[in-house]
Amino acid sequence: MxxxxxxxxxxxxxxxxxxxxxxxxxxxxxxxxxxxxxxxxxxxxxxxxxxxxxxxxxxxxxxxxxxxxxxxxxxxxxxxxxxxxxxxxxxxxxxxxxxxxxxxxxxxxxxxxxxxxxxxxxxxxxxxxxxxxxxxxxxxxxxxxxxxxxxxxxxxxxxxxxxxxxxxxxxxxxxxxxxxxxxxxxxxxxxxxxxxxxxxxxxxxxRPRARLATVLSAQGAAAAAGASEVTGARYEFGEAELSVYGEKELQTLERMLRDARPEALQAVHATICRKIGWDPGAGDERAFLEAFYAQLRAKLEGDMRFGKRKADKFS
Known part of the structure; x- marks a missing residue:
């Protein structure tokens, strides 16, 4: 990119x-x-x-x-x-x-x-x-x-x-x-x-100006294929779900997945689920967030190749 x-x-x-x-x-x-x-x-x-x-x-x-x-x-x-x-x-x-x-x-x-x-x-x-x-x-x-x-x-x-x-x-x-x-x-x-x-x-x-962060190195299969190693669930998000966030939110999620404690990830998980209208239940928050991160990133990078850029959720 x-x-x-x-x-x-x-x-x-x-x-x-x-x-x-x-x-x-x-x-x-x-x-x-x-x-x-x-x-x-x-x-x-x-x-x-x-x-x-x-x-x-x-x-x-x-x-x-x-x-x-x-x-x-x-x-x-x-x-x-x-x-x-x-x-x-x-x-x-x-x-x-x-x-x-x-x-x-x-x-x-x-x-x-x-x-x-x-x-x-x-x-x-x-x-x-x-x-x-x-x-x-x-x-x-x-x-x-x-x-x-x-x-x-x-x-x-x-x-x-x-x-x-x-x-x-x-x-x-x-x-x-x-x-x-x-x-x-x-x-x-x-x-x-x-x-x-x-x-x-x-x-x-x-308010630093930065492009998308380096791809998150996550071990869970959810980061690549959308499947959880904990429950086996596959998390696949459609265009409507991924369109609610932009680069700013992606970078925030990146930082949370790297550094945040489990209770913070639970709060992020609840916020995203409420925003996109999902109710996957509790106990598999990291796999859900890794899948959402990977698919959102792929969408944003794909849009950039065609000259479309979404800076944040308000864009």
Missing amino acids: SAGKPRRARAPNDTRRTRTLVTPEGLQLPIALAPRGARAGALVIDVLIIFAVLIAVQLMLVWMLTGMLEGTDFDPDQLSRGAAEFLGIVLTLFVFCGWYGYFLVQELGPGGATFGKRIVGIRIAARGQARLTPEAVIARNLLRDIEIFYPLIALLILTVSAEAGEEVGVLAWVLTGWFGLFALFPFFNRDALRAGDIVAGTWVVE
Whole structure:
């Protein structure tokens, strides 16, 4: 199977950033917290993208509507006060929707990451056993403005006022302290959480890009022919059953089969059976999972040869 060169994750022996993520199904998966520099870089990239898109859209609208507005109340050369206020409200709503929509839509998606986060290889995830909820994503994004952008905008306004000769007093120092406190907040806790992460119950973790892992070396016949050495049962899955998962889930199953304890495999077995509508009973979980892994892998690799790729169960 040919694929692009995978992006390597950071060394797994960096125990300072290694944590265990407990999924809603009770599975324990090792993760690596995103470096603080990567988080800052992702935010800078996202802000640049938002500004570029907003400016481009506004310029395009002005270019398209300039001729259409001549002779109306919105004619730029004869713009009334009421029309100017209305256009200001529309512009404010447009910027508001563009700013918050950019973060919310992407982070609420299956990848849990904006374009900036995808570029640097990180994503957000829920701490504890909870799923990542819309409430958590909204909370952490609203808090970001309070932590960073509101004091920055206020400082910019005060700077302009000071340049015009107005007295700004100690307010500039208060805002500087506000910004500095929240900007340095991730350095004050071992999980590199900002205030928004604490309120929302989220982590920012590494999101390594990797192709399918090396084929699992499993001894059971289930890995090759679908037959269990324990019960003799043959597990053969159809297109519908194998289509519910993608590469991400395959890699997770790979790690579980290599390292997980029997009780963890039982939880994975129950989750997959519930998802595909099977009820094979208990006692033969590893053979079932080996068969499912082998057949899912074969399907995904076969699809790749024809240019079809399923990144995860949401694709």
